[in-house]
Amino acid sequence: AQSVTQPDIHITVSEGASLELRCNYSYGATPYLFWYVQSPGQGLQLLLKYFSGDTLVQGIKGFEAEFKRSQSSFNLRKPSVHWSDAAEYFCAVGEAVSGYSTLTFGKGTMLLVSP
Amino acid sequence: KAGVTQTPRYLIKTRGQQVTLSCSPISGHRSVSWYQQTPGQGLQFLFEYFSETQRNKGNFPGRFSGRQFSNSRSEMNVSTLELGDSALYLCASSFLGQSTDTQYFGPGTRLTVL
Numbered sequence: 001a002q003s004v005t006q007p008d009i010h011i012t013v014s015e016g017a018s019l020e021l022r023c024n025y026s027y028g029a030t031p032y033l034f035w036y037v038q039s040p041g042q043g044l045q046l047l048l049k050y051f052s053g054d055t056l057v058q059g060i061k062g063f064e065a066e067f068k069r070s071q072s073s074f075n076l077r078k079p080s081v082h083w084s085d086a087a088e089y090f091c092a093v094g095e096a097v098s099g100y101s102t103l104t105f106g107k108g109t110m111l112l113v114s115p
Numbered sequence: 116k117a118g119v120t121q122t123p124r125y126l127i128k129t130r131g132q133q134v135t136l137s138c139s140p141i142s143g144h145r146s147v148s149w150y151q152q153t154p155g156q157g158l159q160f161l162f163e164y165f166s167e168t169q170r171n172k173g174n175f176p177g178r179f180s181g182r183q184f185s186n187s188r189s190e191m192n193v194s195t196l197e198l199g200d201s202a203l204y205l206c207a208s209s210f211l212g213q214s215t216d217t218q219y220f221g222p223g224t225r226l227t228v229l
Contacts (some may be wrong), residue, residue: 044207102171
């Protein structure tokens, strides 16, 4: 069964500093990978997704992620964090083999932005 | 285009009761998935419906059930509520429920079981 690990439960970054959130996955085939963000009291919003092709994917709000098959990783990055980026971030793997849209999520990383 | 809507947003029930949550997908979307979010277990897949048929189911007891109507609206029901059922229940819709479809999430229903 697939699984997703987000090793950092909390991360604090100064506003304007760069950000990298880690995600490692376990999946038997080429995975479909996603990053979602959840603000307090809100549902999940898709930041970006990777299915195939270029391993560096661009998303909304200035986020990007890089798929590294050799490391089973899909880390999320942003060059300069804004206070409004404070939220919880979830990495997820989709079921590429079955074709279903079911997502398996990591436990999430809470991003705190300090002034 | 309106997003995914879930009603009610908040719900308080007592142990042993049952509850029904509702989800209206984005217009044109035929797939609806449900997830349970708790601090301990994180986000866990409950089930997915497409064209009124349950296509996929997560590892939850039979107390958790759902259905989908011809207009793609979906409901989930939890019978004989337990304290551990307290969670945020998220609904997500997508066009065809394929693995490459983007899933759009609603704001969730916060269920508290006392």
